[in-house]
Amino acid sequence: MALKRNENKESQIDVSKMERTFNNMGYMFKDLTEYCEDFIRFSETSKGPVLEIGAAFGFVSLQVADKGVKIWANDLDSRHLDFLEKKATKAQREFITTVACRFPDESNFPAEFFSAIFSSNVFHFLRGEEITQGIKKMFSWIKPGGKVYITAGTPYAYHWQEFIPIFEEKIKKGLPWPGQIEDFSIFKHNKRLSELPHFFHFFSPQILESAFKKFGFIPEKSGYCSRKNWPKDLRFDGRETAGLVARKPLYSTSSLHKKA
Numbered sequence: 001m002a003l004k005r006n007e008n009k010e011s012q013i014d015v016s017k018m019e020r021t022f023n024n025m026g027y028m029f030k031d032l033t034e035y036c037e038d039f040i041r042f043s044e045t046s047k048g049p050v051l052e053i054g055a056a057f058g059f060v061s062l063q064v065a066d067k068g069v070k071i072w073a074n075d076l077d078s079r080h081l082d083f084l085e086k087k088a089t090k091a092q093r094e095f096i097t098t099v100a101c102r103f104p105d106e107s108n109f110p111a112e113f114f115s116a117i118f119s120s121n122v123f124h125f126l127r128g129e130e131i132t133q134g135i136k137k138m139f140s141w142i143k144p145g146g147k148v149y150i151t152a153g154t155p156y157a158y159h160w161q162e163f164i165p166i167f168e169e170k171i172k173k174g175l176p177w178p179g180q181i182e183d184f185s186i187f188k189h190n191k192r193l194s195e196l197p198h199f200f201h202f203f204s205p206q207i208l209e210s211a212f213k214k215f216g217f218i219p220e221k222s223g224y225c226s227r228k229n230w231p232k233d234l235r236f237d238g239r240e241t242a243g244l245v246a247r248k249p250l251y252s253t254s255s256l257h258k259k260a
């Protein structure tokens with residue numbers, strides 16, 4: 001990957017930690033959050049296979065393959081997955097299946113197929129109704145006792161800071177999906193708007209938790225992650241990323257899914 005794709009000066013500071021995607025959907029980050037490390041550890045102890053949604057160039061999927069665990073690496077952009085396949089060693093390739101499609105509408109897997117599902121920095125590109133559909137699908141794909149590991153963007157980032165009061169006000173009012181925004185004209189500190197789609201959906205750990213709880217998952221851990229290795233024009237106060245680990249119960253109540 002030609003790292004010079006990152007064009008502005010700030011991103012060059014930490015260029016080894018992030019690679020710009022081909023489709024202007026942000027970056028693949030190489031500074032692993034604790035949620036990502038938890039996923040890799042859990043995958044190793046599971047029977048597999050596991051799924052990564054929005055794997056980009058496969059930084060995490062390749063590490064899981066290194067552990068000898070079967071992983072399905074998904075991304076909506078097949079160029080990212082071609083890159084992943086080219087980068088994989090012969091040994092890693094034995095454990096990787098790539099699947100190019102858009103989550104959740106185009107993605108279909110057998111019921112109770114995966115031991116774990118990981119998705120990092122993808123939920124913030126999805127609208128509320130897609131997230132609802134996606135969680136329902138994940139619940140079906142995952143084995144009883146299996147886990148999901150999710151991280152997503154928050155407004156507590158230097159380049160998104162103008163949205164903080166709007167987000168907090170919407171949360172106070174109890175509005176559904178308080179993090180959705182299409183009007184990017186409010187962002188005066190953001191030098192990277194051309195590297196992103198013109199819709200964004202911010203999360204907090206509580207929003208992730210309640211969305212997954214609603215469809216039968218049992219939250220095990222949630223919180224903010226500090227992104228100390230991010231460049232200055234992205235870093236804020238240690239709450240840059242929201243994370244969640246949630247488990248599918250061994251015996252599930254399918255009525256939750258019929259109602260929703």
Ligand SMILES: C[S@@+](CC[C@H](N)C(=O)[O-])C[C@H]1O[C@@H](n2cnc3c(N)ncnc32)[C@H](O)[C@@H]1O
Pocket residue numbers: 021023025026027028029030053054055056057074075076077080101102103104119120121122125126
């Ligand atoms: C910001 S990058 C994150 C890459 C990596 N997961 C990480 O956290 O470093 C988002 C990636 O998700 C992919 N993506 C975005 N929306 C998606 C969707 N609805 N379904 C599948 N992949 C998606 C993009 O193509 C891109 O490669």
